[in-house]
Amino acid sequence: MSTYQALWITETPQFQQKVIERSLADLPDGEVLIRVRYSSLNYKDALSATGNRGVTRQFPHTPGIDAAGIVVQSSNSEFVEGDEVIVTGYDLGMNTYGGLAQYIRVPASWIIKHRSGLSLREAMVLGTAGLTAALCVDKLLHAGLAVEDGPVLVTGATGGVGSIAVALLAKLGFQVTAVTGKADQTDFLHQLGAAQVMPRSALLEGMDKVLLKPKWAGVVDTVGGDILFNTLKALLPGASAACCGLTAGADFKGSVLPFILRGVNLLGVDSVELPLATKAAMWDKLALQWKLDLEPLVKEISLADVPDAIIAMLAGQQVGRNLVRID
DSSP states (O other): OOEEEEEEEEESSSEEEEEEEEEGGGSOOOSEEEEEEEEEEOHHHHHHHTTOTTTOOSSSBOOOSEEEEEEEEESSTTOOTTOEEEEESTTBTTTBOOSSBSEEEEOGGGEEEOOTTOOHHHHHHHHHHHHHHHHHHHHHHHTTOOGGGOOEEESSTTSHHHHHHHHHHHHTTOOEEEEESOGGGHHHHHHHTOSEEEEHHHHTTTTTOSOOOOOEEEEEESSBHHHHHHHHHTEEEEEEEEEOOOTTBSOOOOOSHHHHHHOOEEEEOOOSSOOHHHHHHHHHHHHTTTOOOOGGGEEEEEGGGHHHHHHHHHTTOOOSEEEEEOO
């Protein structure tokens, strides 16, 4: 096999996405060549595919920050032909040709061996979204969050990170309040384990106040913006919010008062440049004690379906996870 299929983003002058045939020789230098079996569609992929220079600097390009597949060639002794592997984050799909293709070539330092208890398909239903949700929950637990403390809020709950966070927190026994702007997805969120579903508009109330009635024992915030700071104003004393997204904006208006009057904590979560050992520990949890029933939140699509899925995602129509089958 000297050629492969890939999603190809061109700027002519508008950004266009189409599946084309490319040569394996066009792949970047790297220690390990992987035949991708599954990828997934993330918000960062949609930004890359529509020309966001903060994600991808040069075009043409193949996005895809997630990939799971089988090693074809390796110059690193840690990996041999036939190994099942997972790659998420680092530069994959940003400025290195990504996982929305039949093949990738990457450094060995980006690769995790397939975890027992988690198929390649399940790994990509989770992908970066699942890894991020797990990191958020793990940070909250290490900050002292306990089931008996009270309800936990999840914003952007129908998205990839949010839906997995809802399911994971519910599995761990927490009373979860899921926030969404999609009124027609209440049943979906209850199916994932949410005890209560709150409209996004309710979370925007009290923007003019410096503090709100303390209610939340913890928050997983996937949207950022002023919504994030409104959740901080309603945290119980000493409670924490894990922040991992910016779909509502990168900036917010706030004050120090929640921090100095209630001792709350804002925990930043990065799933891209983490040490490989930290990622591996999270994957082990997701494969074993934190393993979830993923079928309620997955829609399986082909590589050819990705352009339409990108449009839907950027229009705010994404629910759950798009698993990309790479035939």
